[in-house]
Amino acid sequence: MKRIGVFVCHCGINIAETVDVKRVAEEALKMDGVAYAQDYIYMCSEPGQALVREKIKEEKLDAVIIAACSPNLHESTFRTAAEEAGLNPWQCEIANIREQCSWVHSDREKATSKAINIVGTIVQKTRLNESLEPIPVSITKKALVIGGGIAGIQAALDIADSGYKVILVEKESSIGGHMAQLSETFPTLDCSQCILTPKMVAAGKHPNIELMTYSEIEEVSGYVGNFKVRIRRKAAFVDWSKCNGCGLCMEKCPSKVSSVFDRELAKHGAIYVPFPQAVPNKPVIDKDSCIYFKSGKCRLCEKVCEIGAIDFEQEDRFVEEEVGAIITATGFETLPVADLAEYGAGDVPDVIDGLAFERLLSASGPTVGEVRRPSDGTIPKEIVFVQCAGSRDPERYKPYCSKICCMYTTKHALLYKHRVHDGQPYIFYIDIRTGGKGYEEFYHNAEEEEGIIYLRGKVAKIFRDGDKTVVWGTDTLTGRNIEIAADLVVLATAMIPKDSTAELVKKLRIQTGPNGFLSEAHPKLRPVESINSGFYIAGAAQGPKDIPETVAQASAAACKVISLFSRDHLEQDPAIAWVDEDLCGSCRICISVCPYDAREFDEEKGIVIVNEALCEGCGSCVAACACGATQQRNLSDSQIKSMVTASLGGG
Amino acid sequence: MSENTGLAPPKSPPIRLTREIVNAGFKQRVNELSGQHMDACYQCGNCSSGCPLAQEMDILPSRVMRLVQLGQSDDIINGGTIWICASCFQCTVRCPKGIDIQAVMDALRQIAMEEGVDHFGPDQISPELAASVPQPGLVGVYRKLAT
Numbered sequence: 001m002k003r004i005g006v007f008v009c010h011c012g013i014n015i016a017e018t019v020d021v022k023r024v025a026e027e028a029l030k031m032d033g034v035a036y037a038q039d040y041i042y043m044c045s046e047p048g049q050a051l052v053r054e055k056i057k058e059e060k061l062d063a064v065i066i067a068a069c070s071p072n073l074h075e076s077t078f079r080t081a082a083e084e085a086g087l088n089p090w091q092c093e094i095a096n097i098r099e100q101c102s103w104v105h106s107d108r109e110k111a112t113s114k115a116i117n118i119v120g121t122i123v124q125k126t127r128l129n130e131s132l133e134p135i136p137v138s139i140t141k142k143a144l145v146i147g148g149g150i151a152g153i154q155a156a157l158d159i160a161d162s163g164y165k166v167i168l169v170e171k172e173s174s175i176g177g178h179m180a181q182l183s184e185t186f187p188t189l190d191c192s193q194c195i196l197t198p199k200m201v202a203a204g205k206h207p208n209i210e211l212m213t214y215s216e217i218e219e220v221s222g223y224v225g226n227f228k229v230r231i232r233r234k235a236a237f238v239d240w241s242k243c244n245g246c247g248l249c250m251e252k253c254p255s256k257v258s259s260v261f262d263r264e265l266a267k268h269g270a271i272y273v274p275f276p277q278a279v280p281n282k283p284v285i286d287k288d289s290c291i292y293f294k295s296g297k298c299r300l301c302e303k304v305c306e307i308g309a310i311d312f313e314q315e316d317r318f319v320e321e322e323v324g325a326i327i328t329a330t331g332f333e334t335l336p337v338a339d340l341a342e343y344g345a346g347d348v349p350d351v352i353d354g355l356a357f358e359r360l361l362s363a364s365g366p367t368v369g370e371v372r373r374p375s376d377g378t379i380p381k382e383i384v385f386v387q388c389a390g391s392r393d394p395e396r397y398k399p400y401c402s403k404i405c406c407m408y409t410t411k412h413a414l415l416y417k418h419r420v421h422d423g424q425p426y427i428f429y430i431d432i433r434t435g436g437k438g439y440e441e442f443y444h445n446a447e448e449e450e451g452i453i454y455l456r457g458k459v460a461k462i463f464r465d466g467d468k469t470v471v472w473g474t475d476t477l478t479g480r481n482i483e484i485a486a487d488l489v490v491l492a493t494a495m496i497p498k499d500s501t502a503e504l505v506k507k508l509r510i511q512t513g514p515n516g517f518l519s520e521a522h523p524k525l526r527p528v529e530s531i532n533s534g535f536y537i538a539g540a541a542q543g544p545k546d547i548p549e550t551v552a553q554a555s556a557a558a559c560k561v562i563s564l565f566s567r568d569h570l571e572q573d574p575a576i577a578w579v580d581e582d583l584c585g586s587c588r589i590c591i592s593v594c595p596y597d598a599r600e601f602d603e604e605k606g607i608v609i610v611n612e613a614l615c616e617g618c619g620s621c622v623a624a625c626a627c628g629a630t631q632q633r634n635l636s637d638s639q640i641k642s643m644v645t646a647s648l649g650g651g
Numbered sequence: 652m653s654e655n656t657g658l659a660p661p662k663s664p665p666i667r668l669t670r671e672i673v674n675a676g677f678k679q680r681v682n683e684l685s686g687q688h689m690d691a692c693y694q695c696g697n698c699s700s701g702c703p704l705a706q707e708m709d710i711l712p713s714r715v716m717r718l719v720q721l722g723q724s725d726d727i728i729n730g731g732t733i734w735i736c737a738s739c740f741q742c743t744v745r746c747p748k749g750i751d752i753q754a755v756m757d758a759l760r761q762i763a764m765e766e767g768v769d770h771f772g773p774d775q776i777s778p779e780l781a782a783s784v785p786q787p788g789l790v791g792v793y794r795k796l797a798t
Contacts, residue, residue, distance in 0.1 A: 382670055424670030448691045453673055453721070456694075472665070477694050477717045481665035 003035035004126055005061040006119060007052055009043035009068035011098055016041075018102040020112040024067060027116045031123050035059055044074050049081040056085035063091040063126045067119050069098040088131035090575065090634060095122040117647055124642040129634050134571035135612050139225035140324040141565045144169065146217060146504065149177020150196060150547060151329035151539025151554040153203045158558035160208035164565050167321055168203060169231060170213040171500065174278035176200050177331055181261060183361035183369070185547060186411040187442035193364065197277050204279040214284055216500075218318065220507050221597065223614055224534030225324045225570045235314040237285035238271070242309035245273075245281040249301035249310065257289040259366075263356035265374060266366035271301050271310075276364065285310075325534050325561040328508065328518060329554065330501050332540035334493040335390040335397065343389060343462045343491055349375040350469045351462055351489045353389075354408060361415050371419050373488040376467070380423065380487030383416055384471045385409045386459045387429040390494035398494040400515060403544040405492035406433045410443050412490060413452040426453045426484055428473045436546070455482055462489055495544040510535045518542045528557040536560050575634045576615040577622055581607050583629035590621035590630055672722040677762075681719050684758035691748045692716045698742035698752050708732040712742055712752060715759070728768050733759045 006028040010016035021039040029037040036059040040048050043066060052064060064087065066078045071094040079089035097115040105111040141164050145156045148170030156168045168175065180200075182192035203209055212231060219230040238249075253269030261274040270290040271283050291298040292312065302310040337353050338346040350373045352360075359365040360372065373380050387405050390397035406429065413425035432454070434440040446452050457474035464470070468485040475482050497516040505512050510530040511519040518537045521529040528536055536557040539550040564570075577598075584607035590599040591608060598614035599621055601607075610621075610630075622632045631637065678689050692713075699711035710718070710732045718727055727733065733756055742752035781789065 422670070424673055426668065444693070447693065448688065451674070451690065453668070475666070475717075475721070478666070478714060478721060478723070480663055480723075483665040483667045485667075485669070 002033055002062040002127055003060060004033045004123060005052070005055050005059060005064045006031075006034055006037040006095075006123070007043055007048075007055075007064060007066050007068075008037070008039040008097075008119075009048070009066065010039065010041045011043075011069060011102075012041065015068070015098050015102040015115075018105055018108055018111045019097060019115045020108065021115075023112055024097070024115045024119060028065075028067075028119050028123070031120055033127050034123060036061060043068050044077055049077070052078065052081050053085040056082065056087055061087070063087070063093070063129060065093050065095050065119065065122050065126055067095040067097045067115065067122075070094070070096050070100075090132040091126070091129055093122050093126045093129065095119045117649070121643045121647045124646045125634070125639050128636065128639045128642070132574040132633060135574050137223075137225050137570040137572045137613050139565065139567065139570055140227070140322045141165070142167070142321075142323045143325045143327065143561050143565075144227070144229055144321065144323040145327045145329060147177070147329035147331055147539070147541065148172070148175030148203075148211075148213065149329060149331045149539060149550075150179045150199070151331065151541075151550045152177070152327070153199050154551050154554035155327050155329060155536075155538050155558040155561075156203055156209050157199065157206065158555050159561050160203075160206045162558075162562045164208065164562065166206075166209045167229075167231075167323065168209055168211050169215050169217060170211070171216055172274060173214045173236065173282065173284045174200075174274050174280065175203060175211065175213060176275070176277075176279065178355070179547065180275060180277070181263075181355055181362070182358050183363070183365070184411065184415060186407045187436070187438040189411070189415075191363075193277060193362075197279075200277070200279040211280065212319075213280060217504060217507055220326070220509075222322075223596075223616075225564070226613065227323050227326060227534065229321045229323060229326075231319050231321060233317040233319060234284075235287075235316050236282070237287070237290075237310065237312055237314050238283055239309045239311045239314070240280065240282040242307050243282050243305075244307065244309075245283075247273075247283075248304045250283055252300050252304045254298070254300065255289050255291055257286055262359050262366050263353070265352075265356055265359055285312075325536065325564055326508065327536045327538055327554075327557050327561065328504070328510065328530075328541060329538040329557075330498045330504060330541040332495045332544070333498050335496055337491060337493065339397070340389055340491065340493070342460065343386065343489075344464075348462055348464050348469055348489075350380075350487065351491065353491050353493045354405070354412065357412055357490045361412070361419075369419070371416055371488075378487070379420055381420065382484060382486045383413075383420075383423060383425050383488045383490065384459075384469075384484050384486040385413055385425065385427045385490045385492065386462075386471070386473075387427065387492045388458060388494075389491035391492075392430060398496065398515060400494075400544070401433065402492070402495040403433070404495065404546045406431075407436070407439055407442070407546065409490075409492050410446045410452070414446050414450055417450050417452065424451070424453065426455055426486075428455050428457060428459045428471075430456070430458055436548070457482070495540060497541060501541060508532075508535060510537075528553055528560055534564075572613060573617060574612075575632070576612060576617040577610045577619070577630050577632050579607060579610055580629045580631065581605065583627050584608060585627045585629070587626060589624045589626060593620045593624045595620065666721060666723060668721065675722070677722050677724045678719055680762060681755060681758050684761055685751065685754040687750050687752075687755055687758075689716065689719050689750075689755070691750055692720065693748060695747060697745045697747060701741045701745045703739060703741060704735050704737055707735045712736075712756075716750075716752065716755065719755070719759075724762070727759055728763045728766060733763060 008021045008025045025037040025039045075094050079092045082092035083089045095118050101115050143159050143166045145152045145168045156166045159166045179196045185192050214234045216232045218232045222228045249271045253271045255270035256267040258264040259266045259268050271285045273283050287293045344351050363369040391402040434443045455475045459473040461472040471484045473482045513519050518541050520527045521531045538554040538557040596614050598611045602609045621630050696713045699713040709730045736756045740753050
């Protein structure tokens with residue numbers, strides 16, 4: 001019989017406070033097959049691991065059970081320790097007595113007996129565990145980055161610079177994202193375009209980066225190291241291989257379409273580039289606004305294009321790519337002003353959002369950097385900024401803090417003051433949050449030296465009165481309500497994930513949290529990885545964050561990809577499904593239940609086999625198999641039966 | 652001084668802020684007279700929490716600072732706080748932004764006197780009262796009035 005060692009962790013007081021760990025060890029020692037049992041305060045620490053290694057040798061143990069936290073956290077830690085002491089890693093099992101016991105119970109007596117029961121169950125499993133070898137899997141050393149904002153650009157550049165190929169997919173016709181819309185950036189007031197466009201150009205020219213703009217992900221299959229991706233290259237109705245970006249077509253186009261890039265403060269033709277510094281600098285035709293597509297007449301762009309790049313017959317194309325890792329950096333958008341009923345729902349003139357104000361401040365914007373209000377083009381002298389417009393409002397809008405608004409609103413007020421010296425900016429806020437290098441100093445300067453009035457209170461109502469937009473707020477610091485007849489109101493609307501994110505995560509099979517932002521594998525220790533291997537996340541798609549944080553996260557995600565690509569091959573967990581070929585009745589139920597497309601019918605053998613590289617070991621096919629042909633390694637029917645018996649208190 | 656029971660909401664109309672109110676007159680005058688910079692106050696409240704006479708005041712020192720920032724002079728000039736202030740300098744030494752709040756109080760008293768608001772003029776002190784008040788108290792009062 002196997003000699004099993006049981007090691008019971010206190011986890012400081014996390015387990016020991018609720019579970020009598022010494023008794024768990026004593027009871028474990030009485031179980032069949034258990035040759036040694038011991039408790040220790042921090043089993044994952046080096047002395048704890050050393051204890052496990054020593055006892056494996058001293059006590060000639062064939063298998064070990066670590067009764068501690070979730071296997072998600074430390075299974076690999078202890079399997080490595082067991083391997084160092086000469087055991088096969090699959091002879092090391094975790095009995096989870098923290099997340100599934102001590103953390104969720106308060107009655108010490110009952111929690112202790114439950115912990116003993118959990119250990120007993122795992123002892124039954126361990127007795128029948130086979131020694132396994134990891135399955136080697138090859139890696140395609142090419143990355144896919146989804147999203148061409150600053151996060152995607154940075155990640156793509158970092159991976160490309162280390163010598164690996166990258167495909168950078170962007171939904172719009174140009175990379176650049178929201179950062180291209182910004183005027184100047186806090187707290188140093190560098191011009192956003194000046195620091196971004198060189199990176200856009202670098203990404204466009206990099207020999208290792210293949211730009212696929214105006215493209216969307218259609219389908220993703222495969223697994224870490226070996227993904228297959230189907231990408232839709234949307235019809236631009238312009239042959240980009242011919243187009244030289246002269247811009248004549250855009251000049252001549254008679255259509256007028258509100259510019260999404262300029263937050264509808266300006267118009268462009270139906271054939272357009274979103275902004276002059278676009279990369280690639282190639283136009284697309286907006287089919288819904290093009291006169292030719294609507295009425296069958298016009299084709300003016302085609303007539304003026306001397307090189308014949310206009311192609312009204314163009315259709316969406318699909319390309320298949322193979323990549324080894326995928327970074328999702330799909331960014332954010334902001335809560336529409338139309339959603340904010342008390343702030344006019346978009347119907348009160350001269351109430352705009354922060355991104356629109358960025359366009360008004362931008363030297364390349366619709367007013368060439370002059371602050372002019374949309375209704376009549378006059379320069380506003382009284383300007384009100386409203387923070388937390390939809391953020392920190394769990395009852396009606398978003399419960400979270402959008403994190404960047406305190407800083408960008410301060411920047412807005414400051415830049416306004418620099419342009420309109422006799423104007424007065426007011427900022428309504430709930431709290432001012434300036435956690436970041438140089439941020440608090442930036443805010444103090446704005447408040448002390450620039451004459452910006454900060455008013456502590458949430459604005460209740462915004463309405464039009466003549467040519468003024470009246471703001472009703474309060475100042476809790478004086479205990480008085482405040483009324484301001486403003487010329488322009490700027491709302492710091494909540495940051496929300498891009499609306500396309502929900503659809504994309506279904507294709508990628510990665511997770512999002514309650515507010516639709518991408519979930520990280522661990523909030524502190526694995527912040528740029530998705531829980532599904534091979535998927536990485538970066539930027540505001542993961543949660544509200546500013547540019548420095550986004551860039552740091554993008555580089556971190558790139559680093560993870562580079563580390564993955566630096567290996568010769570990957571190792572797949574062998575604890576997956578296998579088929580007893582003599583028993584398989586080829587009913588193919590397993591194929592229909594497999595969520596990973598890992599089961600396929602083998603014509604030659606006449607049975608259904610397991611694609612080991614795709615199998616995630618979920619057990620669905622094992623449960624569905626009518627004739628018991630499919631079994632899970634180290635979770636065989638007999639193991640599960642004995643585990644169930646043990647958990648019900650039987651021998 | 653109003654009776655504040657803490658039960659009823661303040662019976663005051665909203666402050667209608669304009670750039671003229673914020674920038675004209677009052678705040679600038681306080682800055683000039685005190686040599687302090689009112690916008691430096693970030694409303695931490697340390698001056699109020701350390702003030703030994705706060706319990707006697709109708710407006711706490713930090714709120715006096717706030718009202719000046721918004722150009723609101725009436726409540727301060729007509730209120731009791733600036734006269735109850737003992738010029739003990741507790742607020743000045745505690746202020747994390749280095750504002751000499753005692754100097755601000757001096758400036759406010761001066762503005763109150765300029766505007767003819769005389770809460771405790773020498774002519775109001777009857778000979779009987781003068782005889783019963785300790786001398787240092789009277790000296791203190793005159794010092795305040797003379798600033």
